[in-house]
Amino acid sequence: MPPTTPASLADRLLVWYDRHRRVLPWRAPPGVRPDPYHVWLSEVMLQQTTVAAVAPYFQAFVARWPTVRDLAAAPLDSVLREWAGLGYYARARNLHKCAQTVAAWRGGRFPEDEAALRKLPGVGDYTAAAIAAIAFGHRAVVMDGNVERAVARLFAVRDPLPGAKPALKRLAGELTPDVRPGDYAQALMDLGATVCTPRKPACGLCPWMADCAARAAGIAETLPAKAEKTERPTRRGVAFWAMRPDGSVLLRRRPEAGLLGGMIEIPSTPWRAEVWAPDEAAGAAPVAAEWRALPGLVRHGFTHFQLELSVMAGKVGGNAAARGLWCPLDRLGDHALPTLMRKVVRHALAKAY
């Protein structure tokens, strides 16, 4: 058997990819030039979300806004509404800003190299490398969780993440070929997603089986090692379900800066570590009412903390002065309510009546 070189590992992966590539809505068929708009849109959507979750959103976006210029011309609220459910709304706002930048400054054409791509709103190292490689065929080292896992196993890197990231990137860089870098990047993503999976990797189907150090050592499933996570702190707040006699509910827009910035919410107190006493919470309500605490809690995980919201329901008069906007119950779907707020709505509807 010839000695294993980075080139032969890349070649084997590309041969495997040509037979086993996944068919994805944003992926160009073999021999067809990828559309940079599709590559960019899918990569932004895929940040911290699964392929299965993204597919319908991607299809809805390109059906509604077939080009980056169409997306740039859309009102932000429409984009946020179409995005609702994908989470991380800062990404949707950056997506819109990026579309406007590309449309206004570059006539709708994405830049081709990583450094220029990184200057676009919401485009970090990973997304820039993915677009440069997949859309434009530039040699770029594309690192995501799937790639880190496969590379950590191939070379049996035992150092835990995130500390091992630079070493994994260097090793991945040595493997990245000059030919077909876009296909290679997608091949590695596919390998990590379908064969070199977090649990029970299918080593028998892997083009790197003969060279994989982790497999040889019988430790594949334990890699990549992860540093112990510190517990996420809990924050607490109270949401106010205010209902008028005509069946309208009070909504409010969150401040632009900060978490869920600019999104529509069921009004709530600030979120903090201490539990809110009912009287104190009522003092922070957006409208005067007889507030009644509903049983149970709404829980939601953010990246850096866990949120627990209790919900207070109140009936208010038709002319009550309130900070916010009144929305008929059956029109709630018109607003881009983030996932957390949809949980609050479900909770209130289940417990308040």
Ligand code: SF4
């Ligand atoms: Fe992953 Fe197994 Fe392939 Fe190694 S042989 S890269 S552990 S699937």
